[in-house]
Amino acid sequence: MTTHPASTDLTxxxxxxxxxxxxxxxxxxxxxxxxxxxxxEPKLTQIANELILSGGKRVRPALSLLxxxxxxGIDPADTVDVGAAxxxxxxxxxxxxxxxxxxxxxxxxxxxxxxHGIGMTLVTGDFLFTRAFGVAGRFEELVVGWATDxxxxxxxxxxxxxxxxxxxxxxxxxxxxxxGNKTASLFSQAARIGAHFAxxxxxxxxxxxxxxxxxxxxxxxxxxxLDVLGPEELIGKPVGSDLREGAPxxxxxxxxxxxxxxxxxxxxxxSGAAVSSALDALRSSPVIGQVRRLAAERIRSAxxxxxxxxxxxxxxxxxxxxxxxxxxxx
Numbered sequence: 606m607t608t609h610p611a612s613t614d615l616t617x618x619x620x621x622x623x624x625x626x627x628x629x630x631x632x633x634x635x636x637x638x639x640x641x642x643x644x645x646e647p648k649l650t651q652i653a654n655e656l657i658l659s660g661g662k663r664v665r666p667a668l669s670l671l672x673x674x675x676x677x678g679i680d681p682a683d684t685v686d687v688g689a690a691x692x693x694x695x696x697x698x699x700x701x702x703x704x705x706x707x708x709x710x711x712x713x714x715x716x717x718x719x720x721h722g723i724g725m726t727l728v729t730g731d732f733l734f735t736r737a738f739g740v741a742g743r744f745e746e747l748v749v750g751w752a753t754d755x756x757x758x759x760x761x762x763x764x765x766x767x768x769x770x771x772x773x774x775x776x777x778x779x780x781x782x783x784x785g786n787k788t789a790s791l792f793s794q795a796a797r798i799g800a801h802f803a804x805x806x807x808x809x810x811x812x813x814x815x816x817x818x819x820x821x822x823x824x825x826x827x828x829x830x831l832d833v834l835g836p837e838e839l840i841g842k843p844v845g846s847d848l849r850e851g852a853p854x855x856x857x858x859x860x861x862x863x864x865x866x867x868x869x870x871x872x873x874x875x876s877g878a879a880v881s882s883a884l885d886a887l888r889s890s891p892v893i894g895q896v897r898r899l900a901a902e903r904i905r906s907a908x909x910x911x912x913x914x915x916x917x918x919x920x921x922x923x924x925x926x927x928x929x930x931x932x933x934x935x
Contacts, residue, residue, distance in 0.1 A: 623922040623929065627670045630681045634666045637689035641736040652717050652729040656696050659714060664824065664930070665691045665791050669799035671926065672813050675911075675919035678803030686740050687798050690752070691791055693737040698759055698787075700730035705763065706850055714841075748798055755790040762786025771851035771871050773861055780858045781822065789821030796820075809913050816910035816923075823903035824930050829854040830896045831933065833887050839933075845880045855899070860892040904931045 624631065642653040666688025673684045702708065703718040704726055718726045734756075741752045766783045769775040796817030800810040828840075833856050835844040847854035848869050860866040860883075869875040869883035887893065904927045914920045 621918055621922070623671060623926040624667060626918060626922050627667060627674065630670045630685055631663060631667060633681070633685045634663065634670075634688045634692070637685055638692055641689060641693055641740065642733065644732065648721075648725065649729055649732050652700075652721055652725055653696070653733060655714075655717055655720070656699060663692060664926075665695060665795045667926065668792060668817060668820065668923075669795040671919055671923050672796045672799035672816075673803045675914045675917055675923055676800045676803035676805040676809055676813070677915075678799070683744070684799050684802050687744070687748070687752075687802070688795065690737040690740040691755075691795050693733045694752075694756060694759075695791055697730040697733040697737070698763075700726050700733070702763070704730075705767070748801065751794045751798060755794040758786040758790035762788075762790070766853065769853040771873070772853065773867060773871055775853040775858050775861070777855075777858060780853055780855055783853065784822055784825040784855075785818065788825040789818045792821030792824065793817035812910045812913040816907045819903045819907035819910075820927055820930065823900045823907065823927070826855050826896055826900035826903065827931060827933050829856055830893065830900070832856075833884055833893070845884050848880050848883055849875060855896050856887050856892050859895055860887050860890060863887070863890060863892075900931055904928065 620626065620628065638657060639654075642650060642657055644650045644653075666685075669684055669688045669691070670681060673681060678684065700717060703716045704723055707718070708716050709719045716726075717729065721729075738752070741749055762783050762785070765779070766787065769779055769783070793814045794817070797810055797814035800813040805813075829847065831840045832842075832844065832847045832854060837844055843849075846852075848857060848866075851870060857866060857870050861870065863883070863886045865879070865882040865886040869879040872879060875883075908924055908927050911920055911924055914923075
């Protein structure tokens with residue numbers, strides 16, 4: 606087992622929660638995001654901020670910073686920049702996803718698409734992607750390559766998800782590939798880059814990549830489950846959105862043997878009654894427990910990588926962060 610001494614400075618005194626330990630660094634990430642989202646054209650700034658300021662979890666930069674600290678990092682400046690860049694990439698994909706899915710709501714409010722139309726939403730997404738790579742591009746080729754890999758995976762995951770839209774042939778393996786590309790790609794690179802910037806060994810860097818990947822899969826599985834269980838106030842969109850949109854979410858894929866689920870998923874425009882019937886069928890079936898178990902397995906797999914790190918508050922915070930993400934459906 607390879608260990609690396611962990612830094613203990615720049616913590617928030619008395620606050621040992623995962624986000625509390627890195628509150629100062631996250632504030633810097635937030636400031637950097639605001640700087641990067643600013644444009645000479647006020648409309649671009651406005652649309653970007655409608656999503657950026659609407660309550661995103663900032664899980665990706667938090668993961669990168671916690672790994673950086675747990676792996677012994679001292680100066681977080683580069684990790685702050687990459688954390689901001691990855692968050693802008695994530696935000697850009699949300700804008701583009703709303704265009705592809707005709708999404709009218711985002712985080713409980715009218716989406717930028719609903720407010721500003723396709724053209725401005727598309728350009729704002731492009732603007733944020735460009736800003737992100739303007740930051741990431743100043744780093745060494747290896748880091749730029751990792752960020753590029755994540756963006757390629759995002760695109761491939763989106764195309765694959767659309768290929769399996771309303772497709773009853775979707776399997777668990779198909780779902781894992783989609784979620785791995787669309788969600789786990791950014792998580793894994795965030796954790797890998799944090800370890801790399803801390804000067805950790807190759808073993809630790811790649812171990813943190815695996816941690817981020819497994820954590821991202823678990824995170825997505827929980828999100829999919831929340832779309833079935835709600836409440837709407839927590840998930841920021843109508844319950845059952847995945848079924849309405851024909852998205853191959855995990856509960857749906859595992860529940861395709863249920864007639865009501867299959868009917869709602871494969872219908873071109875399922876009625877409200879059909880979606881409600883499918884949700885009721887899922888909630889009363891073993892599928893809910895299966896999704897919880899699969900998510901818990903991914904979180905355990907992620908946590909197993911923490912043995913590569915030396916004991917510290919930051920390593921403990923990473924374990925807590927993983928459990929907190931899982932506990933959202935408790």
